[in-house]
């Protein structure tokens with residue numbers, strides 16, 4: 001399954017949240033089938049004899065993406081929503097993929113392949129282990145998790161695309177999922193939908209998108225179109241074509257497109273927390289020798305501008321405990337940042353500690369305490 005790893009969208013990176021999927025896989029080897037009885041009593045298990053068209057679509061998918069089929073597929077009665085889900089996603093269980101009856105009614109065999117591939121990807125990439133945005137207490141953390149969740153959908157769409165090997169069907173499937181409509185009503189003029197995406201980008205600052213677990217269907221369609229133009233896609237199917245872009249290039253294009261729609265809120269909010277921790281952390285290091293020389297003040301002011309002035313005048317009127325509280329609060333908050341931010345933050349603080357005056361052991365202790373709160377090793 002690991003060969004599918006390289007098709008992941010670059011922002012679909014659980015390591016940024018301290019999740020090590022490899023470790024998790026090693027821990028769980030026994031299969032747990034306890035969940036299946038509920039499904040057996042309410043849904044039909046897909047087999048060649050009972051639902052041949054769906055069974056055929058499934059077979060085709062596994063042939064294309066070259067992994068072993070250890071999944072259970074079910075069709076469940078739901079005439080309202082064209083939907084699919086993958087349940088029990090830890091590697092300890094045999095995963096179930098559940099398709100609604102409306103989905104099967106509305107989708108062609110190739111479009112079903114897209115959806116099936118998409119759900120398989122959620123299992124292969126272990127997206128079920130990602131943190132749940134509903135459990136996040138802090139806004140910035142929640143925004144980061146939502147961004148991860150949207151990124152996971154883009155990765156899953158790519159496997160869906162490889163599973164059906166047709167851009168046209170992948171896009172049709174997306175439109176049907178987004179609209180709930182079938183071919184009787186919908187026109188598949190993809191360029192018109194992309195006009196709608198450009199309009200959305202021009203408007204910007206769409207907070208609905210920022211707080212959503214799934215990217216909107218326009219971004220997903222655009223991401224698929226770009227994916228169809230990559231070198232990696234052509235290599236997968238050995239088309240002998242070179243492709244216009246690399247995956248890395250389209251990942252950046254997608255990221256830009258998303259940023260245009262959501263605005264800079266996510267970046268701004270992460271940066272703000274980063275800067276706050278760095279400011280109080282730096283002061284903590286500077287003041288480790290109870291002195292704050294003119295030269296140090298100069299460097300500090302240059303780095304933090306107006307915020308430096310504020311912090312200094314604040315400290316003039318407060319005692320050591322107040323600084324400690326500021327450091328503690330800002331580092332507890334920063335502990336929820338993405339790993340790359342935390343690595344940068346500890347790097348900057350270490351550098352500062354090595355450049356400032358004062359007793360080395362004292363500085364080292366202060367630094368270690370801050371990095372400990374941050375959850376980043378020194």
Ligand SMILES: [Zn+2]
Pocket residue numbers: 118122153156
């Ligand atoms: Zn999904």
